[in-house]
Amino acid sequence: MAIVDVTGIGKSYRLSAGHKETVLQDVSLNIESGSVVGLLGPNGAGKTTLIKILSGLLRPDTGGGTILGYDLLRDHALIRSRISLVSPTSDVGTDNNLTVRQNLQFWAPVYGLIGERAKSRIEELLTKVNLRDKADAWPMHLSAGQRQRLALARSLLAENPLIFLDEPTNKLDFDGVRSVRELVQDLNRNHGVTILLTTHVMEEAEELCDAIALLREGKLLAYMKTRDLTQSLGLTRTIRVAFRRPGSAEVDAQRVGLQSDLARMPAVQAARVSEDSSTMVSAELQTLDIRATTPVLLDCLRRRNWNLISMQSEMVTLHDVFLSTIKPAEDMERGI
Ligand SMILES: Nc1ncnc2c1ncn2[C@@H]1O[C@H](COP(=O)(O)OP(=O)(O)O)[C@@H](O)[C@H]1O
Numbered sequence: 001m002a003i004v005d006v007t008g009i010g011k012s013y014r015l016s017a018g019h020k021e022t023v024l025q026d027v028s029l030n031i032e033s034g035s036v037v038g039l040l041g042p043n044g045a046g047k048t049t050l051i052k053i054l055s056g057l058l059r060p061d062t063g064g065g066t067i068l069g070y071d072l073l074r075d076h077a078l079i080r081s082r083i084s085l086v087s088p089t090s091d092v093g094t095d096n097n098l099t100v101r102q103n104l105q106f107w108a109p110v111y112g113l114i115g116e117r118a119k120s121r122i123e124e125l126l127t128k129v130n131l132r133d134k135a136d137a138w139p140m141h142l143s144a145g146q147r148q149r150l151a152l153a154r155s156l157l158a159e160n161p162l163i164f165l166d167e168p169t170n171k172l173d174f175d176g177v178r179s180v181r182e183l184v185q186d187l188n189r190n191h192g193v194t195i196l197l198t199t200h201v202m203e204e205a206e207e208l209c210d211a212i213a214l215l216r217e218g219k220l221l222a223y224m225k226t227r228d229l230t231q232s233l234g235l236t237r238t239i240r241v242a243f244r245r246p247g248s249a250e251v252d253a254q255r256v257g258l259q260s261d262l263a264r265m266p267a268v269q270a271a272r273v274s275e276d277s278s279t280m281v282s283a284e285l286q287t288l289d290i291r292a293t294t295p296v297l298l299d300c301l302r303r304r305n306w307n308l309i310s311m312q313s314e315m316v317t318l319h320d321v322f323l324s325t326i327k328p329a330e331d332m333e334r335g336i
C-alpha cells in the first residue's frame with residue numbers, strides 16, 4: 001500500500017516587486033508502507049518545503065494526493081496528527097526549565113499518553129534514543145546530538161506509522177550521526193515505521209534508504225531504488241585492502257588466483273593485486289556498489305585465512321551524483 005501518494009506538487013513564493021520564486025515544480029512521489037526513502041538534494045532544492053507540504057503544514061499551489069489515505073488538501077489537520085515531523089527547528093519545542101524526562105512528561109498527554117502508559121513509554125524512549133543517563137539533566141547541558149535525540153524522542157511519543165525527518169544528522173558529530181542512523185534503522189526494521197528523511201549526504205542516503213529521490217531546483221530528477229540509482233549512475237568507487245597471508249609458497253599462483261576471484265565479485269569492474277612483500281599483499285578494486293562487494297571480499301579473505309590489515313573505500317558524494325545526472329537528467333525525468 002502507498003502511504004504517501006502525491007502528484008504534480010508545485011509551490012512558489014511571491015517575492016517583493018511582484019517576482020515569484022518557484023520552489024517546487026510538478027513533484028510526484030509514491031512511498032510504499034514500510035520503506036525508508038531519502039530525499040536528497042543540495043541546499044535550497046526544496047526538500048524542507050516538500051516535507052512541510054507532505055506533513056500538512058503548508059498548502060501546495062498545485063497538485064494533491066493522499067498521505068496515510070487522507071486527502072492532502074482537505075484532511076491536513078488529520079494528517080498533522082497522524083505523522084511525526086522532526087525538523088532542524090524541533091529543538092525549539094524543548095523547554096530548558098524542565099529536565100530531559102520532564103520534557104517528555106510534559107508532551108506525553110499532548111499525544112494522548114497518560115498514567116502508566118506514559119511512564120513506560122517515556123522510559124522506553126529514553127533507552128531507545130540513548131538518553132537514559134541524561135534523563136535528569138537540563139537540556140542546556142546536552143550536546144547538539146543529544147538535544148536532537150530528545151526532539152526525536154518527543155516526536156516518537158506519538159507512535160505514528162509515518163515519520164518525516166528533515167536533516168536528522170545535520171551538525172551532529174560522529175557518535176551523534178551513528179546513533180541517529182541506528183535509531184532510524186530500528187524504527188523501520190523493528191517497528192515497521194515508514195520514514196522519509198532529507199539529507200545532502202549521499203553516503204547517508206545509501207546506508208539508510210531503500211529508495212532515493214533526487215531533488216534539484218524544485219524538480220525531481222530521479223526517484224528509484226537506491227541500488228538501481230547508484231548502478232545507473234555508473235559511478236565506480238575504489239576499495240583498497242591490505243592483508244597478510246601466512247607463508248609464501250606458490251606466491252605467484254595465489255596472486256593470479258586472487259586477482260581473478262576479485263574481478264568476479266559482485267559489481268566489480270576491475271581488480272589489481274600487488275605484492276608488497278612475501279607476506280603483505282594489497283589489492284585495489286573498482287566497484288559500482290560498495291555494499292554489494294564488501295561482504296564478499298571480506299568473506300573471500302576469511303576463507304583463505306588471510307588477515308585483513310586495512311581497508312579503505314571512496315564514497316560517492318552528492319556532488320558526483322548531480323554531476324553525473326546532468327547529462328541523463330532528461331531521460332530520467334521521462335522514466336519517473
Ligand atoms: N517562506 C518562504 N518564503 C520565501 N521563500 C522561501 C520560503 N521558504 C523557502 N523559501 C525558498 O525556497 C527554496 C527552497 O527552500 P527549502 O525548501 O528550505 O530548501 P532545502 O530544504 O532543500 O534546503 C529556497 O530558495 C528558499 O529560499
Ligand SMILES: [Mg+2]
Binds near residue numbers: 047048049166
Ligand atoms: Mg531544508
